[in-house]
Amino acid sequence: MTDATAGGPREVPPEQLHLLTEFVGRSRWFGGKGRPFQVVGVRRLGRLPACADDGPEVAIDLATVGFEDAQEGSGESGQDYYQLPLAFYTEPQDRLEHAFVGHFEDSDFGVRYVYDALHDRLAMGCWLRSFVDQPEGPLRFHRIPGHELDLDTHSTLFSGEQSNSSVAFGEDSLLKVFRRITPGANPDVSIHEVLTRAGSDHVAALFGWVDTPALRQEGQTEDQVLTLAMLQQFLRTASDGWDLALASIRNLYAEADLHADEVGGDFAGEAARLGEALASVHRTLAEEFPTEDRTADQLAELAEGMRRRLDAAVEVVEGLAPHADRVRGVFDALAGLDGVQVQQVHGDLHLGQTLRTVRGWKIVDFEGEPAKPLAERLLPDSPWRDVAGMLRSFDYAPHVVERSWGDDEGAQQRAYRATEWATRNKRAFLDAYVGRELTPAEQTLLDAYVADKAVYETVYETRNRPTWVGIPLEAVARIGES
DSSP: OEEOSTTOBOOOOHHHHHHHHHHHHTOTTOTTTTSOEEEEEEEEEEEEOOOSTTOOEEEEEEEEEEETTOOTTSSOOSEEEEEEEEEEESSOOGGGGGGEEEEEEETTTEEEEEEEGGGOHHHHHHHHHHTTSOOSSSOEEEEOTTOOOOTTSOEEEOSOOSSEEEEEETTTEEEEEESEEOSBOOHHHHHHHHHHHTTOSSSOOEEEEEEEEEEEOTTOSSOEEEEEEEEEEOOTTOEEHHHHHHHHHHHHHHOTTOOTTTSTTOOHHHHHHHHHHHHHHHHHHHHHSOOEEEEHHHHHHHHHHHHHHHHHHHHHSTTOGGGHHHHHHHHHHHHTOOEEEEBOOOSSOOGGGEEEETTEEEEOOTTOOTTSOHHHHTSOBOHHHHHHHHHHHHHHHHHHHHHHTOSSTTHHHHHHHHHHHHHHHHHHHHHHHHSSOOOHHHHHHHHHHHHHHHHHHHHHHHHHOGGGTHHHHHHHHHTTOO
16 A cells, blocks of 8 residues: 555654554554554644644544564454544643653654543544534545534543544534544445434434545555544433343343243343334435345355355364354355345444434444455445344343353253343344244345354354353354254
8 A cells, every 4th residue: 555645654763653552552442452563654644723722733643553473365464554643742741641652753743742632632622623614634524514513512532442432522422533444435434424314313413524535555546535533423321232131131130030021121122122223224224325136146155155154163163063064054045045135234233233312222333344344344235134143142142141140050040041031032123123024035044144143253252252152152053953
């Protein structure tokens, strides 16, 4: 990848690259932990105008992270790009000591104390104001008409996120800053924009976004847009769908003599409303984005990819091999379909991507599966992939709570209740989503996506949480039983 004139490379001394490497490595949002790496280059994407007399200089840099263990054909990236919003002060700021990047000479500002700007209310005030007063230079702050921003409110950085950073501005708006940057239009923005303009009730309304045409790929004559952040409605009173499900399950386990449909925390009504919300979003996406017909040959290719993932998983996951033939049978059935229609979908849907508000369910994070290349995430897919993701999430939740109780005399009863809760809520969700019996082709698609997801989960848990691998393994063992 070569540099466009906007955001070209800067001369950065080794000691500064070392400080940036240390900063990136200890940051929660860095996705390369466990691999040897270093920051090998920096581009300045743009600067924001000062918006306070005692405020900092604010710039947005793009760090090129090089990995020392990348090998051709391994599937691991040799380079990644990470966004670094920085605040530059002439004096040290004790209140920002936790966000300190380093003390060094910058080519634009001179010798400065440098901090992660997202922790700094003064710096974030410059971000918010730029949505109203477009700064000069390559940074582009887009606005969707219809919402008046509150420029006098303070910012608060959320601390729990893994891959991105989100900053709330009072109770008015939320800025989601993408940390790992992939050249090209980010689907989280493009899909939110379409759903917002279409008046969807099931997403947080998009207020605007930030991008810049700052990178040019090899062989191209035009700059590739970099999507840096999105500003959207702040759902202050929303509850996380995953947390609500876990609370329902704990309530069930606490009521030893009641079934899932008898306890006060029964989740089936919410599961049904969530199914209706997803159906509504899928209908809107099918109306607003192009749809395509996936041919029998393409379905055969899809099934072959699932088989390859299964074969690779068998080499990694102990206990998966005895179930592999039945899972292959599910994929074989997919390969036998004549064709299906595909469309824009969420791509990585589970309970953790949903929020319950006083006005119903909202679906969030339309970036797609993070591990996939951007070009692949932008491709249309079957809506049954999203449905399968939710069904797997409903299956996961009770077994996660079940394991937190340990192995005692009530373990067998809790295992029964976990299955009862999962079955009840999956059925409520699916009935509400489709509103009728599934056709044989729909059932075949859904079964294949569920199986593929469960196989993926066995690999993930084996590598990251070995004590949890039994959850997806049990699901795989049930495939093909009926």
